[in-house]
Amino acid sequence: MSYYIIKLIITTLLIVLISEISKRSSFIGAILASAPLVSVLAMMWLYIDTRDALKITALSNSIFWLVLASLPLFLVLPLLLKAGVNFYLSMAMSISLTVLCYWLMVTVLDHFGVKL
Structure with a gap:
């Protein structure tokens, strides 16, 4: 159960971080949002799981x-x-x-x- 909570926290923090950075700099926010961070996280979680x-x-x-x-x-x-x-x-x-x-x-x- 704690593993799923860690996954949720990391993934949620990433999204919140990008939105907060975007308030200050749309360019840096765009770089972070366009990088395949969510895809990389999904692949990492999938590999760890399977x-x-x-x-x-x-x-x-x-x-x-x-x-x-x-x-x-x-x-x-x-x-x-x-x-x-x-x-x-x-x-x-x-x-x-x-x-x-x-x-x-x-x-x-x-x-x-x-x-x-």
């Missing part, structure tokens, strides 16, 4: 393909905000587009025999 390198390989490959599908969020959100669209509506529209892109990516990859 000691299975094949699971890490599968996770890493899936992350690669799905990161591509998440990129439109970072293009559309600032465009909507600059156009004066309400933050929450902009976020909802950007997330909806990202969900659609995930679905398209999974569908296209499945068509070409790539299993995530």
